[in-house]
Amino acid sequence: MARPRNPLLNRERIVTAAxxxxxxxxxAALSTRRLAAGLGVSGPSLYNHFPTKDAxxxxxxxxxxxxxxxxxxxxxxxPEALRDWARSYRAALAAHPNLVPVLAHGPxxxxxxxxxxxxxxxxxxxxxxxRGEATRIGALMRYLVFGSALGSFAGGFxxxxxxxxxxxxxxxxxxxxxxxxxAIDEGAFExxxxxxxxxxxxxxxxxxxxx
Amino acid sequence: MARPRNPLLNRERIVTAAxxxxxxxxxAALSTRRLAAGLGVSGPSLYNHFPTKDAxxxxxxxxxxxxxxxxxxxxxxxPEALRDWARSYRAALAAHPNLVPVLAHGPxxxxxxxxxxxxxxxxxxxxxxxRGEATRIGALMRYLVFGSALGSFAGGFxxxxxxxxxxxxxxxxxxxxxxxxxAIDEGAFExxxxxxxxxxxxxxxxxxxxx
DNA sequence: GTCTATATGCTGATAGAC
DNA sequence: GTCTATCAGCATATAGAC
Numbered sequence: 210m211a212r213p214r215n216p217l218l219n220r221e222r223i224v225t226a227a228x229x230x231x232x233x234x235x236x237a238a239l240s241t242r243r244l245a246a247g248l249g250v251s252g253p254s255l256y257n258h259f260p261t262k263d264a265x266x267x268x269x270x271x272x273x274x275x276x277x278x279x280x281x282x283x284x285x286x287x288p289e290a291l292r293d294w295a296r297s298y299r300a301a302l303a304a305h306p307n308l309v310p311v312l313a314h315g316p317x318x319x320x321x322x323x324x325x326x327x328x329x330x331x332x333x334x335x336x337x338x339x340r341g342e343a344t345r346i347g348a349l350m351r352y353l354v355f356g357s358a359l360g361s362f363a364g365g366f367x368x369x370x371x372x373x374x375x376x377x378x379x380x381x382x383x384x385x386x387x388x389x390x391x392a393i394d395e396g397a398f399e400x401x402x403x404x405x406x407x408x409x410x411x412x413x414x415x416x417x418x419x420x
Numbered sequence: 421m422a423r424p425r426n427p428l429l430n431r432e433r434i435v436t437a438a439x440x441x442x443x444x445x446x447x448a449a450l451s452t453r454r455l456a457a458g459l460g461v462s463g464p465s466l467y468n469h470f471p472t473k474d475a476x477x478x479x480x481x482x483x484x485x486x487x488x489x490x491x492x493x494x495x496x497x498x499p500e501a502l503r504d505w506a507r508s509y510r511a512a513l514a515a516h517p518n519l520v521p522v523l524a525h526g527p528x529x530x531x532x533x534x535x536x537x538x539x540x541x542x543x544x545x546x547x548x549x550x551r552g553e554a555t556r557i558g559a560l561m562r563y564l565v566f567g568s569a570l571g572s573f574a575g576g577f578x579x580x581x582x583x584x585x586x587x588x589x590x591x592x593x594x595x596x597x598x599x600x601x602x603a604i605d606e607g608a609f610e611x612x613x614x615x616x617x618x619x620x621x622x623x624x625x626x627x628x629x630x631x
Numbered sequence: 632g633t634c635t636a637t638a639t640g641c642t643g644a645t646a647g648a649c
Numbered sequence: 650g651t652c653t654a655t656c657a658g659c660a661t662a663t664a665g666a667c
Contacts, residue, residue, distance in 0.1 A: 327588040348608035356563020397559035404619030423633045
């Protein structure tokens, strides 16, 4: 086949198929050949739409970031807004666990990544936080979100209690087993979110003493 | 050459060379051929000492985790111990930035990873934290450490202010540029550490009311 | 048990025909 | 804008020398 009168591919179709492949069969299954085969074309055809595989992955990542709800930012009081935004952020990652390692590599340079960072930064500044602090708080929340996502979705502890009870009796008692890892990370995320926002509220009060 | 009378390779020599290669030339430079060449042997020889490349990377990761200082745990009061431990943890990652993406994938199943988790868990329990809370706090601190390491060492924002000021004026003002990313992550780490420990101290006081 | 040599089947990516 | 053909590099398997 040569050039078809109607293109078989476009960026959106490729990104959608790539995300489905990663969600369904894991990151390792995403090879240019596999992806192209699923789209009914041959491997190198993808390179007419993306310069490299990395650029393709970038676009996939940005699609996922577009799923994060930002509507509470600038609308609700900052502590609640920050909490709900972080939960929505985490939920977006949880919907695509196989992609988390890719998402974790840097804040991203694409439209949705920037929209995300701009929204939370703006909401904090508008609420009265100094710019420097707002930047740091935005970064901080990302750490919490990605840390808990990485722990949960990327391996974790072996599911064999004996491995631990043998040499690390206290760890064994901590229920650090694979079956519980997800629950632990969700609990740690919520604990951290609450403690962090409480700690930040103390700091905010020192910054803006009430009367 | 066939079997040399004195083995050319052993696990320690391989791990050391792999870490040097990753530190010096990045993760992508670590191929079995490159590594073997640097050790004066041919590629497949490594498989006499490690079953897969992943197992090798696992061993490298564990070596780095062995550099984390644990001496303050169980010695100092828990808030200070937690803070200093987190800083030592972060410093160990900062010493091997190219390895951070690998380190971030799960808590690890090797001796030093378990020693680390056991030490912090034990110290918190001994200080009076319930087991469940101690587990969550340990996880939480890892999120902070890895999140700030990933942000700093794994790409970050493009170093072109115009990209931001055009469509995201508030972000531009936030100094979210590559040259500042490292400082931001260090600041966010310290801010988060302080706020988190303050928030946890409040929680601890509710748990153990003073008099 | 430790090495070398060789081979397999992946991978991302390029060149040129249509 | 898609094809086919092709490339170099990858992790890894296998066979054999000692």
